[in-house]
Amino acid sequence: xxxxxxxxxxxxxxxxxxxxxxxxxxxxxxxxxxxxxxxxxxxxxxxxxxxxxxxxxxxxxxxxxxxxxxxxxxxxxxxxxxxxxxxxxxxxxxxxxxxxxxxxxxxxxxxxxxxxxxxxxxxxxxxxxxxxxxxxxxxxxxxxxxxxxxxxxxxxxx
Amino acid sequence: xxxxxxxxxxxxxxxxxxxxxxxxxxxxxxxxxxxxxxxxxxxxxxxxxxxxxxxxxxxxxxxxxxxxxxxxxxxxxxxxxxxxxxxxxxxxxxxxxxxxxxxxxxxxxxxxxxxxxxxxxxxxxxxxxxxxxxxxxxxxxxxxxxxxxxxxxxxxxxxxxxxxxxxxxxxxxxxxxxxxxxxxxxxxxxxxxxxxxxxxxxxxxxxxxxxxxxxxxxxxxxxxxxxxxxxxxxxxxxxxxxxxxxxxxxxxxxx
Numbered sequence: 343x344x345x346x347x348x349x350x351x352x353x354x355x356x357x358x359x360x361x362x363x364x365x366x367x368x369x370x371x372x373x374x375x376x377x378x379x380x381x382x383x384x385x386x387x388x389x390x391x392x393x394x395x396x397x398x399x400x401x402x403x404x405x406x407x408x409x410x411x412x413x414x415x416x417x418x419x420x421x422x423x424x425x426x427x428x429x430x431x432x433x434x435x436x437x438x439x440x441x442x443x444x445x446x447x448x449x450x451x452x453x454x455x456x457x458x459x460x461x462x463x464x465x466x467x468x469x470x471x472x473x474x475x476x477x478x479x480x481x482x483x484x485x486x487x488x489x490x491x492x493x494x495x496x497x498x499x500x
Numbered sequence: 501x502x503x504x505x506x507x508x509x510x511x512x513x514x515x516x517x518x519x520x521x522x523x524x525x526x527x528x529x530x531x532x533x534x535x536x537x538x539x540x541x542x543x544x545x546x547x548x549x550x551x552x553x554x555x556x557x558x559x560x561x562x563x564x565x566x567x568x569x570x571x572x573x574x575x576x577x578x579x580x581x582x583x584x585x586x587x588x589x590x591x592x593x594x595x596x597x598x599x600x601x602x603x604x605x606x607x608x609x610x611x612x613x614x615x616x617x618x619x620x621x622x623x624x625x626x627x628x629x630x631x632x633x634x635x636x637x638x639x640x641x642x643x644x645x646x647x648x649x650x651x652x653x654x655x656x657x658x659x660x661x662x663x664x665x666x667x668x669x670x671x672x673x674x675x676x677x678x679x680x681x682x683x684x685x686x687x688x689x690x691x692x693x694x695x696x697x698x699x700x701x702x703x704x705x706x707x708x709x710x711x712x713x714x715x716x717x718x719x720x721x722x723x724x725x726x727x728x729x730x731x732x733x734x735x736x737x738x739x740x741x742x743x744x745x746x747x748x749x750x751x752x753x754x755x
Contacts, residue, residue, distance in 0.1 A: 343507070360504050360505065360506055360507040360545070361502065361503055361504035361505075361507070361545075382537055383533050383536070383537070383596060383600050383603075384596060384597075384600075384675075386597055386599060389599050392602075395572075395602050396598060396599045396602060397599050397602050397603050398599045398600060398603060401531075401532060401533055401536050401600075401603060402532075402603065403504070403507060403529075403532070403545075405507050405509075405547075406507075406547060406549065447597075447598065447599065450598075451598075465593060466598055467597070467598075468594075468596070468597050468598075468674055468675050469596050469597010469598055469599050469600055469675065470597065
C-alpha cells in the first residue's frame, strides 16, 4: 500500500506492507537514531514523537501514522545537543544505546510538565529503560538541564 | 509474531461492523499494544482512527469517552479525575510508560477484559456503561460477564455522581503488571468493592457499611476468590487482598 508520511518536516512516499511498523520504516529511510530494543513496548528505545507526543515506533503501524507529523532525534538536533551536554557532563550516556529514546522523552516532558518534581520526572520517564542502569546520572543531568540558566550556548555547542 | 494481510481505515461504524463479521479472524485494532505481542494472522485489521472517537465529552449527567481515547488522555483529564478523586489517574499512571499510554486506547483495554487490567478495576467501581455498536448500551459490569462477541465498543459513559473512591494495587516492580489491584467507592450506605488481577478479570460486589471491616473482608474473600499464577500464589494474593481492603477503609474514613 502506498503511504505518504511527514518525518521531520520532510514528505516521504513509499510502498509498504500493511503490517510494516513505523520503526522499520524510519530505519529503512535512514533515521538510525530510532533503536530497536525490546519490541514489547517496554524499553522506550524506539521513542519518536507523533504530533509532538512521545510514542513507541515499535508498536505503531506505519499506515496508521499517515497524516500525522513524525519527529525523530534527527529533527531536533539543537534541543537534543543541549540536553546531551548535560548528560555528558554527568557521565550519564554510558553505552549510549538508550540515549536517543530518553532524550526524545525528556524533551517531550519539558513541553508537557512545568517544573516537574523528582517523582514526576521518574514517573514520566518510567518507560525508558537503561541496560547500564545509569538512572542516577540521567536524573542529575535532567535536573541540571531543567535549571540550566547560566550555561551559555557556546559552552553547550563547543 | 503478528501479521496483518490487509489494513483498512474505515469511514463509518457500519463499514467496520461489516468487515469485522466477514471473517472470524478480522479484528478492530485499538492501540495494538498487547495485540502486537501475540502470534496471529489477521486477514483484515480495522482501524477506527478516522471516526472521531478520540475525545472525552462532558455532558450534563455523564462523561462520554470515545473508544479511541488514549489512556493518557484519561489520565490527564482534569474534570474527569476531579469527579472520582483521581482514581482513574491512579489506576493508569503505573502502566508501562507515557509513550505506551499515549498509544493504548480505552476501547481496546476494556473490550479485551484482561484479567490484569487496572483500568477495568477502577471503572467497575464507578457507575459506568459501555455503548456497543450492535448490542447498544449496557452496564460495564454486565459487559464484563458477556462472552467475547463480534461487536464494536464505541463509547464508555461514566455517570456523574458524588464518588468517594480509592484505587490501590501491588506490583513487584514499577510498571509491571499488578499482582493484585483493588478499587473501592463509598456512598452513604454502601461500599462498592472491585478486586482485579486475582488473576481472573475484575469482579465487583456491594456491601453495607453496617458490617464490620472483618465481616466485609470475609465476604470479599468468599465472593471474589484469588488463584495462583506465575506472578503470585493464591495465599499471597489473599493476604494482599486483606491488606489492601484495610488500607482502603482507612483512606476513605480519613477523608
